[in-house]
């Protein structure tokens with residue numbers, strides 16, 4: 001395994017029984033260019049699959065409803081996850097709370113294809129994320145900046161999504177976080193090798209990972225964008241800004257015509273650099289979800305602040 005990359009060797013050899021980083025990261029590679037849709041029932045999962053989603057994400061409530069209803073947001077009911085797995089042939093992801101490694105163990109035992117250790121659910125641990133190397137199931141995690149992304153990768157995440165502000169229907173934070181991550185990667189590339197040690201200290205990330213990103217000019221795992229994508233043009237924007245795919249939740253299932261909007265977002269994600277196709281995909285979609293202005297959102301209601 002040491003022939004892969006600096007971010008993988010010790011983990012694979014220390015945990016040979018739990019699946020290799022190469023396999024886990026490779027699964028995310030297969031989703032590139034696609035849309036991963038939040039679903040809360042088997043019926044929604046079917047709508048997502050029929051619309052062309054590359055995977056679905058099972059959760060208890062879409063983020064807009066978590067915001068509206070409040071309370072503690074947890075892993076979905078196992079029966080619901082089983083139902084979603086049976087309903088579709090595409091990969092099924094499911095969310096665990098940050099640091100709730102027992103929810104993650106349960107999700108792995110249910111046979112989900114990916115676990116999202118997600119800030120959208122109520123964190124279970126205010127200090128520690130789960131040790132993701134301890135699982136055979138790969139994990140995706142959110143990040144608002146490069147240091148956060150690299151800390152999650154050091155813990156074993158095999159895919160990163162920029163966080164955005166889930167459940168707002170407002171793409172502004174998704175843009176901010178993706179630009180932040182891409183901008184910091186660009187800055188690392190301009191440093192000479194002597195400067196990478198100080199950069200690692202500033203990023204609060206392992207030196208070997210920082211060096212790898214500086215050399216590659218990208219993360220060593222797939223980078224998607226999430227949180228607030230609500231229209232075909234939003235999805236295309238994130239792709240043009242460098243996201244390798246998008247997660248969409250509330251924007252689809254809190255809209256007037258979920259099936260139509262889901263298909264339109266898939267089309268725009270595929271043809272993200274063709275304004276004519278995006279224009280056509282944007283026609284006659286019915287009502288978009290009502291959004292929230294992020295500058296009026298109190299700090300305590302910002303999910304992106306969860307995780308560190």
Ligand SMILES: O=C(CO)[C@H](O)[C@H](O)COP(=O)(O)O
Nearest residue numbers: 166167226227228248249250
């Ligand atoms: O956490 C997620 C990614 O795993 C959600 O799927 C995503 O953030 C949904 O946000 P929104 O409802 O704003 O589309």
